[in-house]
Structure formats: structure tokens, C-alpha cells
Amino acid sequence: MQLRRSKLPETHALHAHQFDSMEQQRESTSLGMWVFLVTEIMFFGGLFLVYIVYRHLFHEGFVAGSHHLDIKLGAINTAVLIGSSLTMALAVRASQMGKRNLTILFLLLTVILGGAFLGIKVVEYGHKFHDHLVPGPNFEWKEKPEITHQVELFYSLYFCMTGLHATHMIIGIGILLALMYHAKQGRYSPEYHAPVELTGLYWHFVDIVWIFLFPFLYLLGRH
Amino acid sequence: MSVHVIPKRTYFLIFTVLLVLTFITVQVSFRDYGPWNTIIALGIAVTKATLVILYFMHLRYSDRLTKIVLLAGFFWFVILVALTLNDYLTRSWISIYFSNL
Numbered sequence: 206m207q208l209r210r211s212k213l214p215e216t217h218a219l220h221a222h223q224f225d226s227m228e229q230q231r232e233s234t235s236l237g238m239w240v241f242l243v244t245e246i247m248f249f250g251g252l253f254l255v256y257i258v259y260r261h262l263f264h265e266g267f268v269a270g271s272h273h274l275d276i277k278l279g280a281i282n283t284a285v286l287i288g289s290s291l292t293m294a295l296a297v298r299a300s301q302m303g304k305r306n307l308t309i310l311f312l313l314l315t316v317i318l319g320g321a322f323l324g325i326k327v328v329e330y331g332h333k334f335h336d337h338l339v340p341g342p343n344f345e346w347k348e349k350p351e352i353t354h355q356v357e358l359f360y361s362l363y364f365c366m367t368g369l370h371a372t373h374m375i376i377g378i379g380i381l382l383a384l385m386y387h388a389k390q391g392r393y394s395p396e397y398h399a400p401v402e403l404t405g406l407y408w409h410f411v412d413i414v415w416i417f418l419f420p421f422l423y424l425l426g427r428h
Numbered sequence: 429m430s431v432h433v434i435p436k437r438t439y440f441l442i443f444t445v446l447l448v449l450t451f452i453t454v455q456v457s458f459r460d461y462g463p464w465n466t467i468i469a470l471g472i473a474v475t476k477a478t479l480v481i482l483y484f485m486h487l488r489y490s491d492r493l494t495k496i497v498l499l500a501g502f503f504w505f506v507i508l509v510a511l512t513l514n515d516y517l518t519r520s521w522i523s524i525y526f527s528n529l
Contacts, residue, residue: 232491232493232494235490235494236493236494236497239494239497239498240497242498242501243497243498243500243501246501246502246505247501247504247505247508250505250508250509251508253509254508254509254512257509257513258512258513258516261513261516261517262516276454276457280450280454283450284447284450287443287446287447287450288443290443290446290480290484291439291440291442291443291484293484294439294483294484295436295439298433298434298436298439301433302433405484405485406485409480409481409484409485410485412480412484413476413477413480413481416473416476416477416480417473417477419450419473420453420457420469420470420472420473423457424453424454424457424469425457425465425466425469426465427457427458427465428457428458428459428460428465
């Protein structure tokens with residue numbers, strides 16, 4: 206589905222030949238993206254299930270581990286990511302209206318906010334390394350040594366889930382940078398801007414994963 | 429073109445609601461409401477996710493096929509969790525399970 210608008214003659218329809226109309230092509234591309242996102246739900250869903258089961262079996266260790274997470278940094282990161290979703294939505298809106306510079310600006314803001322999220326995550330990970338909370342031979346839980354292995358299990362899942370989420374963000378930022386480059390070349394128009402729209406769906410999905418990670422890891426059993 | 433452009437105001441309104449919900453869920457987590465803590469935290473997360481899906485991801489304005497695909501995905505996830513917990517949450521009901529440990 207390579208659409209290089211500049212290379213098409215004026216009278217040629219914009220949609221690819223296997224589609225009846227631009228409308229149908231748009232619906233197909235977005236449906237394809239949603240199907241991919243459903244596989245992503247199952248991808249992260251498995252980890253959430255493991256977390257729920259182990260939290261049920263080793264409740265004390267999970268509450269203790271969760272208590273040690275920095276709720277302030279977690280909350281700030283939630284706000285930053287919601288903000289990046291807003292700028293992403295506005296970037297899609299700008300591309301729908303064919304405003305090229307505005308699209309690039311909002312994509313840039315999304316990249317910056319995504320980078321800020323990852324930066325804060327690096328600080329959080331740093332604290333965990335410093336406190337010997339990274340699963341492995343150096344793991345220590347001095348408050349109550351009997352439950353060390355339970356807390357270690359919590360931190361294994363913490364690093365797995367936030368790590369997988371951060372990987373998605375890094376990939377997302379890469380795609381956003383490519384979009385900015387293509388937008389600058391003038392590849393997108395109100396008729397054709399599917400890449401911006403589909404990247405928007407991906408970015409919002411990653412935001413939703415964090416919306417669930419935040420209460421599961423940071424909030425439950427806090428009081 | 430039939431691209432549905434949502435007014436800027438809607439996006440900012442949803443953004444504000446999402447921030448307010450985040451603030452509420454953090455405040456609630458510091459207080460003890462017993463089992464309600466978990467219910468409120470997950471309820472707010474589901475509400476936030478729904479808002480993002482409906483407005484930021486335009487699902488409200490998408491065709492029915494897309495909606496069914498997403499619902500099917502969530503439905504499978506519910507099966508995954510429900511059937512697994514069906515096992516783990518009921519194990520303690522059977523005394524043989526413990527006597528054999």
C-alpha cells in the first residue's frame with residue numbers, strides 16, 4: 206500500500222487498486238491496526254494475569270514490594286503520558302486538516318513527553334538498583350527477610366511489565382520520528398494520513414497499558 | 429471527505445477528566461476503604477481506558493466491525509482471567525489440597 210501522492214497523475218484515484226474507495230481503504234487500515242492491538246492486549250494480558258495470580262498467592266510480599274515504589278514519580282509519569290496522548294490526538298487532528306507544520310509540532314511534543322516519561326522511568330530504575338531491589342544475587346529485603354523471595358517475585362514482574370511497556374514506548378518514539386520526517390516531506394494530506402492515524406492508535410494503546418499498570422503496581426494495598 | 433474531525437475542546441476536556449481521575453485514584457489509595465480500594469482503583473482505570481478508547485482513539489466514531497473486534501479482544505482476556513481465577517480462588521475450598529501439601 207505504497208502511496209506516494211506526488212507520483213500519481215492528477216486524475217488517478219488516491220486509494221490503492223484493491224479498494225473501491227478511499228473510505229473503504231481507511232476502514233481497512235484502521236481495522237488492521239485494531240486487530241494488531243487486540244493481539245497486544247493478549248500479550249500484556251498474560252503478564253497481568255500472572256501478576257493477579259501471584260498477588261493472590263503471595264499477598265504479603267506483593268503489598269510490601271508495591272509499598273516501596275515511588276508513588277509520586279508514578280503519578281507524575283501517568284500525567285506525562287496522558288499529556289503525550291493529548292498531543293498525539295492533536296497531531297492526528299492537525300494531519301486530518303492538512304496542517305503540516307502543526308502536525309510536526311504536535312508530533313515533536315509527543316516525542317518530548319514520551320522521552321520525559323522514559324527519563325523518569327530511568328530515575329526510578331536507578332533507585333531500585335541502589336536499594337538492591339533488582340531481582341538476582343544482590344536482591345535484599347531487610348524489613349522482613351522471610352518474605353524476600355515473594356518481594357523478589359513482585360520486582361521481577363515490575364521490571365518485566367514496565368520494561369515491556371518502555372520497549373513499546375521506545376519503538377513508538379522511533380515511529381514518531383519517522384512520521385515527522387515524512388510529514389516534513391509532505392507525504393500526508395487530509396485524504397491520506399493513515400500512518401499518523403495508526404501511530405496514534407498505537408500510542409494511545411501504550412498509554413492505556415500504563416493506565417492499568419499504575420494502579421496494579423503502585424496503588425493497590427498502599428494505605 | 430468523510431474524516432470525522434473532533435473539536436479541539438473535546439480533546440482538552442477528556443485530557444482534564446483523565447488528570448482529575450488520576451488525582452482521585454492516588455488520593456483514594458492513601459485511605460482505607462477495605463475491599464473498595466481495589467474496586468475503586470480498577471473502576472477508575474477502566475473508566476480512563478474507556479475515555480481514551482472512545483475519544484482519543486475515535487472508537488465512538490468508528491464502524492461497527494471495529495467495535496466488535498475490540499470487544500472480542502476484551503472478551504477473550506476476561507475468559508483468560510475468569511477461568512484461571514476460577515481455579516486459584518477456589519483451591520482453598522478443598523481440604524484435600526492442603527492435607528496433601
